[in-house]
Amino acid sequence: MPRRFIPALLLPLLALSMPLPAAEDMINYRQQVMKTMGAQIAAISLIARDRIELPDHLPGHASALADAAVQARAVFPEGSGVGETDALPAIWLQREQFEELIERSVTSTAALRDAAEAGDRQALMGAVRQVGMDCLACHRDFRREQD
Amino acid sequence: MAGGRALESPFGVFYSPNITPDPVTGIGAWSEEEFVQAFHEGLRPDGQHYFPAFPYTSYTGVSRDDLLAIRAWLFSLPPVDAPARPHELVWFLRWRGVLAGWKWLAFEPGRFTPDPERDAEWNRGAYLVRHLGHCGECHTSRDWLGIPRSGLQLAGTARGPDGGRVPNITPHRESGIGRWSGGDLEFFLEIGMTPAGDFTGAAMGAVIEDNTSRLTPEDRRAIVTYLQSLPPLPTGP
Numbered sequence: 001m002p003r004r005f006i007p008a009l010l011l012p013l014l015a016l017s018m019p020l021p022a023a024e025d026m027i028n029y030r031q032q033v034m035k036t037m038g039a040q041i042a043a044i045s046l047i048a049r050d051r052i053e054l055p056d057h058l059p060g061h062a063s064a065l066a067d068a069a070v071q072a073r074a075v076f077p078e079g080s081g082v083g084e085t086d087a088l089p090a091i092w093l094q095r096e097q098f099e100e101l102i103e104r105s106v107t108s109t110a111a112l113r114d115a116a117e118a119g120d121r122q123a124l125m126g127a128v129r130q131v132g133m134d135c136l137a138c139h140r141d142f143r144r145e146q147d
Numbered sequence: 148m149a150g151g152r153a154l155e156s157p158f159g160v161f162y163s164p165n166i167t168p169d170p171v172t173g174i175g176a177w178s179e180e181e182f183v184q185a186f187h188e189g190l191r192p193d194g195q196h197y198f199p200a201f202p203y204t205s206y207t208g209v210s211r212d213d214l215l216a217i218r219a220w221l222f223s224l225p226p227v228d229a230p231a232r233p234h235e236l237v238w239f240l241r242w243r244g245v246l247a248g249w250k251w252l253a254f255e256p257g258r259f260t261p262d263p264e265r266d267a268e269w270n271r272g273a274y275l276v277r278h279l280g281h282c283g284e285c286h287t288s289r290d291w292l293g294i295p296r297s298g299l300q301l302a303g304t305a306r307g308p309d310g311g312r313v314p315n316i317t318p319h320r321e322s323g324i325g326r327w328s329g330g331d332l333e334f335f336l337e338i339g340m341t342p343a344g345d346f347t348g349a350a351m352g353a354v355i356e357d358n359t360s361r362l363t364p365e366d367r368r369a370i371v372t373y374l375q376s377l378p379p380l381p382t383g384p
Contacts (some may be wrong), residue, residue: 035344042344045334129360132338132346136356139348145311146348 027085030075033068037109040065041131044112048121048128058124062109062116065131069109073102086144098142105134149173149227154200155309158293159236161200169226182218183211188256196246198234199253199293208259208278253294265376268365272373275366276301280358285313285350288383302380309350319379332371333364 040061046052047061076091076098091098112127150165168175174182181192189196189203197203206214239245259278261270276282287295288304302323303315315323324332331342336359339347347355359367 038344038346040344041340042342045338045340045344049330049334051330129338132340133356133360135346136339136348136352139346140352140356141348143348146345 023080023083026075026077026080027083027087030072030080030085030087033071033075036068037065037072037135040068041128041135044116044124045128048124055119058116059113062113066106066109066113069102069105072105073099086146088142088144091142094141098138101134101138101142105131105138108134148221148224149229151229151232156200156293157306158240159234161198161234161236162232164231165227165229166221167224167227167229168222169228172228172230173226174221175226179215179218183214186214187211187258189250189254195243196250198240198243198246199249200234202281202284204254204295205278205281205284207254207256208274210258213279249292249294252292268369268372269376271366272369272371275370276373280370282316284308286316296383299380299383301374301377302383304383306384307350311349313350315380315382316374317377317380318375319381322382323379324374325379329368329371329375332374333367336360336362336367336370337364 043052044058044061044065047054047058076087078092081087081089081092108127108130112124112131115123115127148165148167150163152163154161154163165173167173170176177185177192184190184192185197185201186203186206186209188207189199189201191197259274261267262273265273283295283301285307286301286303288299288302288306289295301316302319304313307313317323318325320326327335327342335341335347336355338360339352339355341347346352359370362370
């Protein structure tokens with residue numbers, strides 16, 4: 001075997017020995033994704049309830065919300081449940097139920113984005129309610145109770 | 148509705164009973180009178196006292212018509228054969244006779260009577276908050292006997308039913324809901340979102356999912372009107 005292959009053979013070992021992204025960084029990132037979702041749905045709710053008259057902003061908020069919901073799929077990796085986090089161990093113990101709830105929020109935020117793009121206010125309000133129910137359902141079982 | 152849900156308290160763990168219409172393990176054999184008596188008087192069909200984990204202290208104010216409507220709905224459900232799990236309580240509560248004394252101290256049976264000085268919306272809100280919705284059962288702090296502190300109604304507590312903090316829902320600006328607009332409160336009861344975009348979880352998440360999100364907008368508004376009319380109180384212990 002030519003010697004120049006040896007480094008190539010060692011590459012997988014190198015990858016294994018590299019440190020995983022620190023749990024704190026993942027927790028911090030995850031909290032930003034969750035805060036983004038909260039900020040976008042709060043902003044959407046103000047416009048949808050005619051408290052703020054900036055309907056042109058709706059598609060932007062709704063698109064950011066739907067993107068963050070997709071990002072949420074990837075922010076609960078194994079090992080990120082330790083440290084300063086409100087994520088409950090149930091996320092990793094009952095993975096199937098948790099992922100089902102994440103998928104529900106991906107679906108409902110996509111419906112909200114579609115309603116916002118179509119300018120359909122009635123569908124929008126229904127979608128806001130559904131997103132709310134999905135957020136509640138997940139926080140109910142998988143987030144530490146807040147003070 | 149087949150029971151078995153645990154309610155932890157300083158007095159032990161209560162398990163909710165089967166309220167499907169199964170005639171043996173549920174309430175299928177109960178007459179209308181027996182059903183109403185449970186809510187209005189806190190008495191089982193055999194005359195024994197209920198623990199106030201079943202909040203008859205609030206339900207006593209619910210109208211007979213509303214109770215019979217609830218009974219009709221429960222009796223429309225499929226019966227489930229599920230025997231009740233016995234409560235796991237401290238030794239001095241294992242005999243239900245003790246409850247007669249507790250009820251003498253803490254329980255005043257009686258239906259809700261509207262306040263003629265207030266309008267229909269306020270009265271509807273009072274009925275929903277105090278009786279049908281039994282909000283004070285969690286949102287009011289209790290003394291060492293487990294009796295809600297009458298001077299601190301709905302002012303929250305540091306030690307709620309599951310041991311956690313329960314918020315003050317009087318219109319106190321610092322510790323209660325005094326800074327929330329009426330619209331924000333109605334929307335919270337509808338979808339569970341705080342004005343900052345956070346979503347409640349745990350016990351209130353269940354209340355919103357199963358109850359307040361399904362109310363009519365008029366009933367949610369009535370609840371908010373009533374809550375905003377309360378005296379602002381500092382948070383209870």
